[in-house]
Amino acid sequence: MSVLVFIDTRGDKIPKAAQEAVTYASKLAGGPVTAVTFGNAQGLDALGANGAAKVIVARNVPGLDGQQLTKLVADIAAKEGANTIVCVHDGTGKAVAPRLAAKLKAGHVAGALGVPDGNRFKRNVFSGKAQAWLEVTSTKKVISLMPNSIPIGKDGGPATVEEFSGDLGPARIALKEMRKAGAGIPLPEAEIVVSAGRGMKGPEHWAPVEELATLLGGATACSRPVADMHWRPHHEHVGQTGVAIRPNCYIAVGISGAIQHLAGVNQSKVIAVINKDPEAPFFKAADYGIVGDAFEILPKLIDAAKKLNAER
């Protein structure tokens, strides 16, 4: 099976999700694959470790116009005779994968989890409250891999890097401005998330939440009412109508655990809940729980985290 993988390599280092996608593609192919990317990333030969034999990079393409990227991937797929195209289920993948699927009349798996069973791919549905097996019946397939769903391969040697020189047509989408967000780990990539809700009473009380997150090397998140009341920025809102995350560790403080909130966090590996109400529904979804007042508990957690950091 000839498999092509399309990844976004923008950033200081090659993103983890891109390495996962290359690993996944080489698993599907049963051997090294060709990877397609764009932009100015250096050190792309390192993708060989994850299973790329060759990396084709479109150097002067900023990658904001999904139509250009779709043409890039489709042209290379045609040239390489690839019937299966792997993408990442992230912002760039969502701009390209559905387009590719429509162009190639291919079945599209949005957010594949782990390796398939033949032509059947497992994915989350009902906002993570269930999973479904999607059977792709078309010869051509576009598979967008859910970030964080497979371990990265590390065994291959360096890949060769080629520059793409074809014509991708004019861009109809252009960058006007990039507004950098504050430092810190972007929420969807964080392995540890400390999240707080209306139980914190007001935005002036967030310092201990932030302190705990920083001590643990994690990011902060919040429930929807907290973002709606502008206590916290909208991009921190997790849940069914906010960001869906799947960190290793989710610590929820003063959040009741409404079903819509759980929908965005129930894929976390371990959930710890701090709530003063022993009947809070969140405890039913938790691995660890503390019944108590956040304003008394948080300082204790901060002390313990400082102690842990001093020991390691």
Added chain:
Amino acid sequence: MKILVLLSQVPDTTARIAFTNGNTQFDTAGVTFIVNPYDEWYALVRALELKEAAGAGSVTTITVGGTDTEATIRKGLAIGADEAVRVDVQPTEALQVAEQVAAYARDKGFDLIIAGKETIDHNGGQVGGMVAELLDLPYVPLVSKLDIGGGKATVERDVPGGIEVLEASLPLVLSAAKGMAEQRIPNMRGIMAARTKPLTVVPAAPTDNVANTTIFELPPAKGAVKMIPAEDAGKLIELLHTEAKVI
């Protein structure tokens, strides 16, 4: 400004998720259906705001689905859409839905086509991009702010590390994420007006089958929660480190 909004119908956010027929079908018993929140709160409301600001134009909604979607479609009209279209076929898969929408929209001259970020049942985030490709139009997914001026759209989207501000030519397809508008509650006048607004039913175009959902699974039940006494709260950090090994 002529705008098309894609409206899908989904189970209420609090619906119990269960399956029947050997886990091959979603169990709709006792389930209330609503307009997909991204379609209603953000895509539709922003479309209405743009039309109101321009003082001219129209907002049409399109839904691919059976007669059971008509109550949901009327909600869109009650919020303020001018007219609604229903493509008369059960949705089975993203490309099938996109082909129906594209077949309808192709010769209608919409300036803007807005889908939701994703449906909260299928969670694909696919249909908007597919429609754009089928109509050979630019597409920006996950838009949290949208403005129109000088024949162009200025949009913002959250990306790792910040906010990207993009400029795109019209006609344009985009998908709406949180932030694009504030939810509107339909008033009595809107609900009355919705009864007489046009809801056109169009027959389905032929499509290819490329994928099918075969079987559903529920996640394994969670083990019991381990409670830590409040006085001993620091122990949580220790357990997360030594027992759960996640920090």
